[in-house]
Amino acid sequence: xxxxxxxxxxxxxxxxxxxxxxxxxxxxxxxxxxxxxxxxxxxxxxxxxxxxxxxxxxxxxxxxxxxxxxxxxxxxxxxxxxxxxxxxxxxxxxxxxxxxxxxxxxxxxxxxxxxxxxxxxxxxxxxxxxxxxxxxxxxxxxxxxxxxxxxxxxxxxxxxxxxxxxxxxxxxxxxxxxxxxxxxxxxxxxxxxxxxxxxxxxxxxxxxxxxxxxxxxxxxxxxxxxxxxxxxxxxxxxxxxxxxxxxxxxxx
Ligand code: ADP
Numbered sequence: 001x002x003x004x005x006x007x008x009x010x011x012x013x014x015x016x017x018x019x020x021x022x023x024x025x026x027x028x029x030x031x032x033x034x035x036x037x038x039x040x041x042x043x044x045x046x047x048x049x050x051x052x053x054x055x056x057x058x059x060x061x062x063x064x065x066x067x068x069x070x071x072x073x074x075x076x077x078x079x080x081x082x083x084x085x086x087x088x089x090x091x092x093x094x095x096x097x098x099x100x101x102x103x104x105x106x107x108x109x110x111x112x113x114x115x116x117x118x119x120x121x122x123x124x125x126x127x128x129x130x131x132x133x134x135x136x137x138x139x140x141x142x143x144x145x146x147x148x149x150x151x152x153x154x155x156x157x158x159x160x161x162x163x164x165x166x167x168x169x170x171x172x173x174x175x176x177x178x179x180x181x182x183x184x185x186x187x188x189x190x191x192x193x194x195x196x197x198x199x200x201x202x203x204x205x206x207x208x209x210x211x212x213x214x215x216x217x218x219x220x221x222x223x224x225x226x227x228x229x230x231x232x233x234x235x236x237x238x239x240x241x242x243x244x245x246x247x248x249x250x251x252x
Contacts, residue, residue, distance in 0.1 A: 003040040003119070004240070005156045006031065007147035010046035011164040012230035018054045019047060019077070023231070025084055027162070030233050031124060032088035037241055042115065042125040042154065043092075044147040045081070048073040049131065070131035081126055091123045096130040102149045115154045148214035152221050159218055160240070161211055162230030168208070168249040185251045188216045215251035225251040 012023055031041050049066055052073025058065035078094050085092045095114065101107045118125045129146050144161065151159035169179035193216055195209050215225045228236040228248030235247035 001038050001040055002158075003042075003154075003156045004034070004158050004160055005042050005044060005147055005151040005154070006160045006162060007044040007143055008046065008162045008230055009143070009164060010050055012162055013045065013047040014050040017050065017057075019051055019080055021080070024080060026233055027230070028081065028084040028088065030237065032085075032090060033237070034240060035090070035122070035124075039240070040119045042119065042127060042150065042156070044127045044143050044150055045077065046128065046143050047077050048128060051076040051080075067132045074128065074132075078126065085124060092126050093118050093123050095125045095127045097127060097146065097150075098130050098134050099146070099149075102153060108153045112154050142210045144210035144214040145217065148217045148225070151218060151225075152223060156223070158224045158226060159214065160236060161214065161225065161227045162233075162236065163211065163227060164229075164231065165208070165227075166229035166232070166235065166247055168211070168227055172208070181247070182249055183245065185215065185249055186219075188212050188219070188251075219251055227251070 006027075008027060012027075013020055015023075027043075031043065034041050048070045049060065050073065052069030052071070053060065055072055055076070056069070058069055060066055060069065074094070074096070078092070081092050095111075095118075097111070101111055115125055127146075127150055129143065147159055147161070150156070165173065167181045167183070168185060169176075169181055171179045173179035192212050193209065211227060215227075218225045226236070226239060226248055228239065238244045238246045239248060239250075
């Protein structure tokens, strides 16, 4: 059985400051299909701060407010997921990590037992960084690198990042009309890893650089990453279910 980690960005899960319910439903439908095709799936999901903001519009520029919004939004987000997974007869679960979990072998193996047990019982783990208690300097700050750690330490065959962009391009396609898609990437240049963060959305914290850092980490550990659109799931479905690489970028 193939184990995959899917990471979905906040831009996909939010629309006008609220949770984008239709896109969340499409994502849950994809996961249900993948499970029918013998995949074990864990989901790394952002969206807690955005979900909290729908209930209490605090100024998100302040760290304290983001901590509070994450605390308000995380249970709301999970409730929405629970309702949607229930439509497919599936159970989901909440797993919150702080980045320092990955600094201790003991903590990692302890957490892996829980993840393995959830997956063995057909339950979908929904993983997020515990933004309420994480200290700014220590955290990943974006779920791209967190999901790369999750994929590696919990032994996934591949990390799938569903983004607002449908692939990696040779330059930012939102600024350059002639940007070309890179279908397969085997190596990432040092300067690409150090470039400025370019999040494209007020809730996004990563940008393309953290995706490249995630891919670099996984490739250095002999694992793969696939970057595809989270707005239109055609490419990721084709790649994972039909085994056809139409769109998206495979880092291998
Ligand atoms: P998400 O919220 O889905 O994690 P982000 O908005 O953080 O995604 O990052 C994706 C954005 O990165 C794209 O919308 C695009 O504007 C920008 N970007 C910059 N350079 C590139 C590139 N070479 N290829 C693809 N996207 C790029």
